[in-house]
Amino acid sequence: xxxxLPRFFWSEYRKRxxxxxxxxxxxxxxxLSILLLMAFGQGMSTQARVSxxxxxxxLIMVYGGQTSxxxxxxxxxxxxxxxxxxxxxxxxxxxEILRIAxxxxxxxxxxxxxxxxxRTVHGTTAEFGxxxxxxxxxxxxxxxxxxxxxxxxxxxxxxxxxxDLFGSAAAVGRTIVINRVPFTVVGxxxxxxxxxxxxxxxxxxxxxxxxxxxxxDNRRRINQIHIQPRDxxxxxMIESRVQTLLGRRFRxxxxxxxxxxxxxxxxxxxxxxxIFRGIEIFLGIIGALTLLIGAVGVTNLMxxxxxxxxxxxxxxxxxxxxxxxIVQQFFLxxxxxxxxxxxxxxxxxxxxxxxxxxxxxxxxxxxxxxxxLRPEFSLKIFIxxxxxxxxxxxxxxxxPALRASRANPIESLRYx
Amino acid sequence: xxxLTGITKVYxxxxxxxxxxxxxxxxxxxGEFISIxxxxxxxxxxxxxxxxxxxxxxxxxxxxxxxxxxxxTFDQLAAVRNRKIGFVFQNFxxxxxxxxxxxxxxxxxxxxxxxRRRRERVTELLNAVGLYEWRDHRPSELSGGQQQRIALARxxxxxxxxLLADEPTGNLDSKSGEEIMAILTDLWREGRTIVMVxxxxxxxxxxxxxxRLFDGQVLP
Numbered sequence: 001x002x003x004x005l006p007r008f009f010w011s012e013y014r015k016r017x018x019x020x021x022x023x024x025x026x027x028x029x030x031x032l033s034i035l036l037l038m039a040f041g042q043g044m045s046t047q048a049r050v051s052x053x054x055x056x057x058x059l060i061m062v063y064g065g066q067t068s069x070x071x072x073x074x075x076x077x078x079x080x081x082x083x084x085x086x087x088x089x090x091x092x093x094x095x096e097i098l099r100i101a102x103x104x105x106x107x108x109x110x111x112x113x114x115x116x117x118x119r120t121v122h123g124t125t126a127e128f129g130x131x132x133x134x135x136x137x138x139x140x141x142x143x144x145x146x147x148x149x150x151x152x153x154x155x156x157x158x159x160x161x162x163x164d165l166f167g168s169a170a171a172v173g174r175t176i177v178i179n180r181v182p183f184t185v186v187g188x189x190x191x192x193x194x195x196x197x198x199x200x201x202x203x204x205x206x207x208x209x210x211x212x213x214x215x216x217d218n219r220r221r222i223n224q225i226h227i228q229p230r231d232x233x234x235x236x237m238i239e240s241r242v243q244t245l246l247g248r249r250f251r252x253x254x255x256x257x258x259x260x261x262x263x264x265x266x267x268x269x270x271x272x273x274x275i276f277r278g279i280e281i282f283l284g285i286i287g288a289l290t291l292l293i294g295a296v297g298v299t300n301l302m303x304x305x306x307x308x309x310x311x312x313x314x315x316x317x318x319x320x321x322x323x324x325x326i327v328q329q330f331f332l333x334x335x336x337x338x339x340x341x342x343x344x345x346x347x348x349x350x351x352x353x354x355x356x357x358x359x360x361x362x363x364x365x366x367x368x369x370x371x372x373l374r375p376e377f378s379l380k381i382f383i384x385x386x387x388x389x390x391x392x393x394x395x396x397x398x399x400p401a402l403r404a405s406r407a408n409p410i411e412s413l414r415y416x
Numbered sequence: 417x418x419x420l421t422g423i424t425k426v427y428x429x430x431x432x433x434x435x436x437x438x439x440x441x442x443x444x445x446x447g448e449f450i451s452i453x454x455x456x457x458x459x460x461x462x463x464x465x466x467x468x469x470x471x472x473x474x475x476x477x478x479x480x481x482x483x484x485x486x487x488x489t490f491d492q493l494a495a496v497r498n499r500k501i502g503f504v505f506q507n508f509x510x511x512x513x514x515x516x517x518x519x520x521x522x523x524x525x526x527x528x529x530x531x532r533r534r535r536e537r538v539t540e541l542l543n544a545v546g547l548y549e550w551r552d553h554r555p556s557e558l559s560g561g562q563q564q565r566i567a568l569a570r571x572x573x574x575x576x577x578x579l580l581a582d583e584p585t586g587n588l589d590s591k592s593g594e595e596i597m598a599i600l601t602d603l604w605r606e607g608r609t610i611v612m613v614x615x616x617x618x619x620x621x622x623x624x625x626x627x628r629l630f631d632g633q634v635l636p
Binding site for chain 1: 465468470471490491494495497498499503505509510511512513514518522523525526527570571574
């Protein structure tokens with residue numbers, strides 16, 4: 001490719017670049033806006049997903065309720081109390097279930113080394129840890145299958161419980177006492193962001209193996225069942241199967257909406273993601289409109305340049321320039337103006353995003369800053385930005401370039 | 417080389433029309449030095465524009481080097497101007513932001529000549545017009561005579577067989593004018609066809625033949 005003409009055009013452009021200073025700034029500002037808005041939009045979306053997954057990954061929670069319809073001669077108003085046996089019953093009959101775990105809990109005093117706090121204590125199985133994103137800090141672990149099978153007196157505690165009872169000292173291996181029964185701490189929950197919860201954040205919970213928990217709370221009923229489908233897309237079908245099977249087991253009408261209730265986080269996540277996707281798109285559009293202002297400035301500049309250079313265009317045409325040379329020159333100059341403004345906008349946005357990401361997030365009071373302090377760049381943002389930029393650059397450059405190229409050489413030569 | 421038959425040019429503005437050329441027939445042979453003279457409004461510039469392929473006639477036929485110009489597209493006309501015709505204007509028409517070197521190089525860039533050929537040719541031409549030392553200067557840093565010599569060098573860049581000069585000495589002092597005329601005369605002696613528009617009888621006297629126009633027609 002012969003780069004002499006572009007080089008020549010560049011040297012011509014450089015002689016006029018001072019005039020383009022304001023336009024360059026508008027493009028800088030537009031690029032900064034679109035990139036920052038998209039980065040913050042994507043960051044919010046990601047953080048929403050992360051904080052939602054703090055509760056669990058693709059999870060359906062099933063709760064017992066009260067019948068609202070008479071069924072097979074039985075009156076309405078009967079309580080439906082789930083038990084640990086229901087977990088096995090469902091697992092055996094619904095092959096689409098990947099994991100399933102029971103959960104019982106009570107608000108109980110928890111003490112260690114002379115300190116006592118009241119916390120929700122849960123009894124569950126090893127699978128709960130995977131489903132509910134219970135990631136242990138280094139040196140610890142969540143409850144395992146043996147803990148559950150053997151009814152070991154072990155506990156997995158939230159990081160706030162660990163801090164309340166042991167301060168900054170290591171909690172793993174220490175003993176906590178619940179209802180006068182001692183439990184050995186085997187793991188402490190790693191800090192995480194969590195915006196969906198029941199009974200408070202996981203940081204303030206205590207988890208025991210299901211059978212060990214039964215020793216301090218001997219109620220037969222359980223509070224809820226956690227289900228993770230093999231295929232998240234089939235979660236609604238699993239909900240329906242669970243409702244039908246429990247209806248058969250507890251003799252209630254499968255159409256009875258109040259006999260059981262479901263918290264389908266998969267469906268919630270879809271809705272949440274749709275909202276944040278909407279916000280992302282909205283922010284991107286605002287950014288693109290800001291960049292559009294810069295692009296309109298470039299178009300005006302290039303029209304003015306075309307007018308100002310009428311004579312020069314006439315000279316070029318007279319000495320043999322073809323139309324595409326004139327188009328090429330104006331188009332390249334538009335690209336130069338865009339490149340200069342947008343390059344520095346890109347660099348500035350990149351640095352701002354990386355600086356903001358250095359700010360710490362307070363996991364103890366998870367709030368708006370967790371959404372705002374984690375903007376992120378991605379290939380998707382880059383592609384969207386380049387597409388918007390390409391379209392605006394093309395539209396800004398092509399019309400002045402075409403007008404310039406259609407100049408009549410004689411009239412252009414006469415132009416003063 | 418240049419053959420014009422019944423050339424008419426009519427300019428229309430709204431409902432009015434102005435006949436700038438009225439059936440001009442003219443033949444200019446290869447290697448001729450022609451002057452076109454006439455009062456203002458006689459059609460000299462219009463005729464030059466048509467000969468220079470900057471404009472097309474309303475009627476009549478223009479044959480340049482055995483090719484009919486009428487059927488050529490805008491870009492084909494540009495190619496003809498680039499390779500076959502060199503223009504020298506009264507007010508030089510150099511690109512103000514380009515250096516003397518760049519101005520001379522430009523027609524070769526439009527012709528797609530490679531860097532080495534361009535460098536050799538620009539060096540040769542700037543030396544020929546005595547301005548090689550001024551190669552990095554912009555037009556505003558040169559005198560009128562120097563600018564016209566640069567314009568002449570630019571006109572010769574692609575070694576065209578025809579030079580069209582529109583009042584080449586009109587904006588110059590007599591000494592610079594003489595220098596330009598000397599160069600044009602040398603170029604004619606080398607075999608180039610020169611067509612020059614002038615008001616100046618003294619300048620026109622340097623040419624072989626003078627064509628006088630009046631009201632868009634050639635005076636007998």
